[in-house]
Amino acid sequence: MRTSRVIAFVLVVLPVAAYARGMGVCGRSGKQAAGTTCANCHVAAGNAPTVSITGPDSVAPNSMTTYTFRVMNAAAPNTRAGMNAAVGPDGVGRLLPGTGLTQTAVLGTCGQQEVTHSTPQNFNMGAAQWTFTLVAPANAATLTLYACGNATNGSATTAGDNTIYTSKTITITTPTWT
Numbered sequence: 001m002r003t004s005r006v007i008a009f010v011l012v013v014l015p016v017a018a019y020a021r022g023m024g025v026c027g028r029s030g031k032q033a034a035g036t037t038c039a040n041c042h043v044a045a046g047n048a049p050t051v052s053i054t055g056p057d058s059v060a061p062n063s064m065t066t067y068t069f070r071v072m073n074a075a076a077p078n079t080r081a082g083m084n085a086a087v088g089p090d091g092v093g094r095l096l097p098g099t100g101l102t103q104t105a106v107l108g109t110c111g112q113q114e115v116t117h118s119t120p121q122n123f124n125m126g127a128a129q130w131t132f133t134l135v136a137p138a139n140a141a142t143l144t145l146y147a148c149g150n151a152t153n154g155s156a157t158t159a160g161d162n163t164i165y166t167s168k169t170i171t172i173t174t175p176t177w178t
Ligand code: HEC
Pocket: 017, 018, 019, 020, 021, 022, 023, 025, 028, 029, 037, 038, 039, 040, 041, 042, 080, 081, 082, 083, 084, 120, 148, 149, 150, 152, 153, 154, 155, 156, 157, 158
């Protein structure tokens, strides 16, 4: 009896735990505090990728605008990537996840201001990319998009991976009343 329970635990519980973080991480985009990124756990192997957030620098109040986050693979052994993006300050602006992104990661929910990968994305021509939508607040504001990318080697551990963080300032223009 006892042995079969142990076997059941190993077969059922451990695989879920083992892939928990690979299936998305919230709170590590660099928004929460300086240094809260994927690098808290993933140990660099020397082939740092480059990352970019592309999209408009300024958008209208209440608008919905698509931004693209890209992780470009520097070199082998990186084969795939994951990400966590967030908008701040707290409570101002929202993000909607695009294809391959989620707000309900296995380890906790990201909330409405964050998105993360639902599974690691394989590099295609040396890059992985995701799009998400910024829902702008109703009033003029200065927002920041934060994003951390992690180019990994597919080992399903934190070793041999390369993480990098970036941010982008976005101005919400003054509303015009007509
Ligand atoms: C609190 C520690 C921790 C943080 C922070 C963390 N990870 Fe991980 N991550 C892990 C662990 C442990 C694994 C290996 C086991 C697993 O998959 O759960 C892992 C695995 C992964 C994998 C699969 C590994 C592979 O070799 O392909 C990806 C992709 C990944 N994480 C992405 C991220 C991203 C993106 C971030 C930052 C936004 C991040 N992780 C932040 C602990 C962490």
